[in-house]
Amino acid sequence: MPERGESDQSRFAWEPGDWKEWLCGTCIHWKDGRVCAAYPNGMPDEIWNGDVDHRRPYPGDRGIQYKGKS
DSSP states (O other), X not given: XXXXXXXOGGGGOOOTTOOOOOOGGGBTTEEETTEESSOTTOOOHHHHTTSSOTXXXXXXXXXXOOOBOO
């Protein structure tokens, strides 16, 4: 535990690659949960977890990619 006046920065440390952008919530194709127009039977873990940038085609997306709500 840090002494008074000191901060424990380690719990806020980010390593390269830690941040993932989750696009689904701002996409016009997203319906609810893991369902969207591109993946009506449920999207792959890679997209749901933000491991894949779905602004680019991804296998099985039926030609539908991320499009932000305006």
